[in-house]
Amino acid sequence: MNLKPTFTIESLLEGCKRGERKAQEYLYKALSSKMMAVCMRYSKDNYEAEDILQMGFVKVFSKVSEFRSEGSFEGWIRRIMVNTAIETYRKNMRSMKVVDIEEVYDQPQSTFDMSQLETKDLMKLVQQLSSGYRMVFNMYVIEGYSHREIGETLGISEGASKSQLSRARTILKEKLIKIEGSNYATYAG
Amino acid sequence: MRPMQDKDFDQLFKERFEAFEVDPSEGLWQNITNKLDTPVQKQKKTFAPYWMAAASVVLLTSAVLWLSRPGEVIKLQGKSHEQVIVNQNKETGKEAKPIESQIIDEPARKTVVSTQPEKARYSVSRKGGKSEVRQLNKTALPEKVSPQAPVIEEVLLATQPVSIDVPKQRKAVTNEGNEVVMAKVDESEIEDYKEAETTSPRIKSVGGLVNFVIAQVDKRDDKIIEFKDGEEGSTLSGINIGPLKFKSRSK
Numbered sequence: 054m055n056l057k058p059t060f061t062i063e064s065l066l067e068g069c070k071r072g073e074r075k076a077q078e079y080l081y082k083a084l085s086s087k088m089m090a091v092c093m094r095y096s097k098d099n100y101e102a103e104d105i106l107q108m109g110f111v112k113v114f115s116k117v118s119e120f121r122s123e124g125s126f127e128g129w130i131r132r133i134m135v136n137t138a139i140e141t142y143r144k145n146m147r148s149m150k151v152v153d154i155e156e157v158y159d160q161p162q163s164t165f166d167m168s169q170l171e172t173k174d175l176m177k178l179v180q181q182l183s184s185g186y187r188m189v190f191n192m193y194v195i196e197g198y199s200h201r202e203i204g205e206t207l208g209i210s211e212g213a214s215k216s217q218l219s220r221a222r223t224i225l226k227e228k229l230i231k232i233e234g235s236n237y238a239t240y241a242g
Numbered sequence: 243m244r245p246m247q248d249k250d251f252d253q254l255f256k257e258r259f260e261a262f263e264v265d266p267s268e269g270l271w272q273n274i275t276n277k278l279d280t281p282v283q284k285q286k287k288t289f290a291p292y293w294m295a296a297a298s299v300v301l302l303t304s305a306v307l308w309l310s311r312p313g314e315v316i317k318l319q320g321k322s323h324e325q326v327i328v329n330q331n332k333e334t335g336k337e338a339k340p341i342e343s344q345i346i347d348e349p350a351r352k353t354v355v356s357t358q359p360e361k362a363r364y365s366v367s368r369k370g371g372k373s374e375v376r377q378l379n380k381t382a383l384p385e386k387v388s389p390q391a392p393v394i395e396e397v398l399l400a401t402q403p404v405s406i407d408v409p410k411q412r413k414a415v416t417n418e419g420n421e422v423v424m425a426k427v428d429e430s431e432i433e434d435y436k437e438a439e440t441t442s443p444r445i446k447s448v449g450g451l452v453n454f455v456i457a458q459v460d461k462r463d464d465k466i467i468e469f470k471d472g473e474e475g476s477t478l479s480g481i482n483i484g485p486l487k488f489k490s491r492s493k
Contacts, residue, residue: 074275081271086263094259103266111277172258179255194252195259222248225255 066126069117077114084127085110088134090176094191095138097180105141109134135196139206142188170232178228186221193218309451447471464489 062083068076089106096102113130120129179187188207192198193214198206200214207214449469456465464487470479480489 077275077278078271081274085270086265089264089266090259090262093264099264099267103270106266107270107273107277110274114274114278172262173264175255175258176262195256219248222251226251 062126066117066120066122069114070120072114080113081110084130087127088130091131091134092138093176094179094195095135095142095187097184097187101141105134105138108141109137112137135192139188139192142184143207145184170229174232178225181228182221182224186217186224189214189217190221190225449477 062080065076065080065083069080085106088109089102092102092105092109093099096105109130112133116133120126179190182190185207189203192203192206193200200211200218203209203214204211209217447469449471452467453465453469456467460466462482464480464482466482467478468480468482468489470477470490478490481487482489
């Protein structure tokens with residue numbers, strides 16, 4: 054019998070609005086691993102991801118009174134994480150010189166048997182993308198932003214968003230082929 | 243290998259990532275509570291820009307005040323001119339007054355008076371009938387003036403030495419019922435003078451401002467540094483550092 058108190062995320066909302074530490078902690082425990090995965094997609098490593106996660110949760114707790122129950126509470130928290138990641142990227146952009154042009158050759162479109170791959174390996178591939186490609190890929194593919202929205206948010210043109218997405222895909226495919234090749238090699242050997 | 247659509251490729255990633263969960267490190271919740279417990283620091287950070295904004299507003303206003311200072315000084319100059327003008331008018335007024343008093347005896351001199359400025363003539367013509375003056379003069383006349391009173395005042399005024407300080411004279415002029423119009427005239431003339439005076443020496447450029455500041459400090463003929471306003475902004479027109487002197491000829 055599970056005596057650990059279980060809460061739905063929505064039921065924690067009121068406690069969080071009142072600033073109750075217990076409610077905040079339960080909310081964190083319920084969502085931190087999911088949100089960590091979101092932050093990881095936008096980061097080059099777990100340290101960066103945890104920084105974003107921490108900032109995101111602080112924002113969630115300090116802005117929870119602004120949450121109107123129009124969508125799900127979890128969806129709202131996820132958006133805050135994504136926005137925090139985008140802000141962090143933009144801040145870094147200012148101090149970082151952009152070396153974005155990777156030599157990419159279009160791979161013949163092929164199918165991938167990703168069932169053999171663990172998601173954490175896919176995550177590594179995404180994290181290895183240069184930050185610009187990673188942003189566009191995540192925002193378009195996972196979060197479902199349009200190219201126009203991505204362009205506006207990141208301060209690039211719609212066309213640049215499109216071309217960065219296609220380059221990101223090409224890089225990922227190239228790497229998947231390599232992994233599949235090595236997997237085949239291990240099976241063969 | 244079968245060709246794969248981008249859409250399908252994207253879908254694979256999307257499905258995988260949406261079901262993915264990774265536990266963050268243990269200490270992270272503690273970090274978050276620490277941040278939540280110290281909102282003061284956060285506030286301090288956010289207030290810093292406000293302080294900067296306030297400081298820049300203060301800087302700006304003081305800069306504006308400083309820049310507008312030369313204008314004020316010129317106005318003061320205009321005032322000193324005003325004083326001179328009042329003195330001059332005082333003289334003309336004095337000229338007019340004897341004439342006025344004479345008019346009562348010799349109406350023939352009216353022609354002479356007409357060579358005076360127009361306003362002087364008004365006051366003269368009004369002089370003829372006291373009742374008329376009150377109707378024409380819209381500015382309040384001081385109570386009831388006995389028919390002889392203004393004349394006496396005029397005489398007094400006329401005999402007053404010029405050395406009397408200016409504000410007093412002006413007061414006397416305006417207090418005098420019959421002279422109010424004249425005082426007004428003077429004012430408009432002064433206005434003209436003022437305009438003429440203030441427009442010409444106004445500081446138009448940085449060079450002009452520097453000249454003005456230098457002029458306050460350096461009273462020599464050849465200033466330590468001097469600028470000249472040309473068609474293409476201000477140019478250096480003179481330098482005087484002891485033995486090293488330079489002065490452009492085209493001045």
